[in-house]
Amino acid sequence: MAKRDYYEVLGVDNNASKDEIKKAYRKLAFRHHPDKNPGDKAAEESFKEATEAYEVLNNAEKRNLYDQYGQAGLGGPGGRGPFEGGFGGGSGGFDLSDALRAFMRDFGGFGGFDEMFGGGRRSSGRRVRKGRDLQLKVKLALDEVAKGASKQIRVNKLVGCGDCGGSGSGDGGELDTCDVCQGTGQIKHVQRSILGQFINVTECHRCNGEGVIIRDPCRACNGTGVVRGSETVSVNIPAGVATGNYITISGGGDRGERGGPAGDLYVIIEEEEDPLFERHGNDVLIDLPLTYTQLALGTKLEIPTLDGTVLLKVPPGTPSHKVFRMKGKGIPRLNAYGKGDQLVRVVAWVPSKVNKKETELLTELDKSLTGRLPKLER
Numbered sequence: 001m002a003k004r005d006y007y008e009v010l011g012v013d014n015n016a017s018k019d020e021i022k023k024a025y026r027k028l029a030f031r032h033h034p035d036k037n038p039g040d041k042a043a044e045e046s047f048k049e050a051t052e053a054y055e056v057l058n059n060a061e062k063r064n065l066y067d068q069y070g071q072a073g074l075g076g077p078g079g080r081g082p083f084e085g086g087f088g089g090g091s092g093g094f095d096l097s098d099a100l101r102a103f104m105r106d107f108g109g110f111g112g113f114d115e116m117f118g119g120g121r122r123s124s125g126r127r128v129r130k131g132r133d134l135q136l137k138v139k140l141a142l143d144e145v146a147k148g149a150s151k152q153i154r155v156n157k158l159v160g161c162g163d164c165g166g167s168g169s170g171d172g173g174e175l176d177t178c179d180v181c182q183g184t185g186q187i188k189h190v191q192r193s194i195l196g197q198f199i200n201v202t203e204c205h206r207c208n209g210e211g212v213i214i215r216d217p218c219r220a221c222n223g224t225g226v227v228r229g230s231e232t233v234s235v236n237i238p239a240g241v242a243t244g245n246y247i248t249i250s251g252g253g254d255r256g257e258r259g260g261p262a263g264d265l266y267v268i269i270e271e272e273e274d275p276l277f278e279r280h281g282n283d284v285l286i287d288l289p290l291t292y293t294q295l296a297l298g299t300k301l302e303i304p305t306l307d308g309t310v311l312l313k314v315p316p317g318t319p320s321h322k323v324f325r326m327k328g329k330g331i332p333r334l335n336a337y338g339k340g341d342q343l344v345r346v347v348a349w350v351p352s353k354v355n356k357k358e359t360e361l362l363t364e365l366d367k368s369l370t371g372r373l374p375k376l377e378r
Contacts, residue, residue, distance in 0.1 A: 003049075006052075007057070009050055010054065029054075034096070051099035051102050051103060130263055133253045135268060136267060145240070145279075148237055154230055155252065157230065159231065160226060161218060161227045166255070168225035169223075175213065179206070179213075180207070185203065188201050240282070242271060282340025283343055286303070286342070290347070295348060300313050307329065321345060323345045325342075326341060
C-alpha cells in the first residue's frame with residue numbers, strides 16, 4: 001500500500017518552515033498518542049504515520065532527499081538511507097517503539113504531557129542517551145561496483161567500558177535513583193495565575209536528565225560507561241551503487257553512555273576512477289583506437305567488458321568517433337532488474353612518428369585520396 005505524502009500527513013505546505021513542521025507534528029502527536037488512546041489501533045497508526053513524516057521533514061538532509069526522489073530516496077525507518085533494511089525502499093520497519101522514542105527525544109518525555117491527558121502519572125524508567133552516529137567512506141573499484149562486494153571495515157568508536165560493564169559505576173553496583181527528580185529526569189515548576197495553571201518542565205540539573213546518579217564513578221571511563229576503542233564491521237555492498245550512495249548499519253555507531261543505545265553507522269560509497277572504463281549512469285564507455293586502414297577496410301576485434309571479452313565487428317568505412325552499443329554489458333541497475341550498456345567509441349589513431357617506408361606508402365595513399373575529399377561549400 002502506497003504511503004501518503006508526508007506534507008499531507010502533517011497538513012503543511014511543501015515550503016513549510018521547521019517550526020511549522022514541529023508545531024503541526026506536536027498537535028497530531030498529542031491527539032493520537034497511545035497513552036491518550038489506549039487500545040485504539042487507528043490512533044496508534046496515525047501516531048506512527050505522523051512521527052515517520054516528522055522524522056523525515058524535520059531533518060534537512062532527509063527532507064531534501066524526499067523532495068527530490070520521494071519514497072525512493074528513503075530506505076529505513078524515518079528515511080535512514082536508500083539501502084536500509086536489505087537495500088529495499090520504503091519504511092515499513094518504522095514501528096511504535098521508533099515513534100515513541102522519536103517523540104520523547106524531542107518533546108521531553110511526559111513532563112507536562114500527563115497533565116494534558118489528565119493522567120498525572122510520572123514517567124517510569126530512566127532516560128538514556130543514544131550514542132553518536134558515525135560516517136566513514138569506502139572506496140570501490142569499478143569491478144566491485146559491477147559485481148557487488150563484501151568489506152571488513154575497522155571502525156574507531158566509543159565502546160562499552162570493560163571495567164564497569166558499561167554501567168559507569170566503579171563498584172559494579174546499580175545506579176541510584178536521583179534524589180532531586182525522583183528518577184524522572186525532569187523538574188516541574190508550577191505557576192498559578194488568574195489565567196490558570198502553567199507547568200514548565202526542565203531537565204534535572206542533578207542527573208542531567210537521566211534520572212540516576214553514580215555514587216562511585218568508574219575510574220576507567222570516568223563514569224560514562226564508554227571508552228575509546230574499535231570494532232570490525234562486515235558490510236555487504238550490492239552491485240550498482242554509485243558515489244554518494246550510503247548504507248546504514250543500525251547500532252554501528254558510538255555506544256551510548258551508561259547503557260544507552262548505540263548510534264548508527266553510515267557507510268558512504270566512493271567510486272574509484274577506472275583506467276579503461278568511463279561510467280555514465282549504468283552505462284560504461286571505452287575509447288577504442290584504430291588505424292585508418294582498420295576504419296577504412298573494416299576489422300574484427302576482441303573488446304574488454306566488465307564480464308570478459310566480446311567480439312566487435314567494425315564495418316568498412318567506419319568514421320572516427322562512431323559509437324557502438326553492446327546491450328547489457330554495463331552496470332547492474334540498483335534495486336531493479338537488468339544492466340546498462342557498454343559503449344565503444346572508435347577513435348582514429350595517428351602515429352607520432354613514421355619510418356621511411358611508411359612515409360612513401362602514406363604519400364602514395366594521400367595522392368590517391370586527396371581528390372576524393374569533400375569540398376567545403378556554403
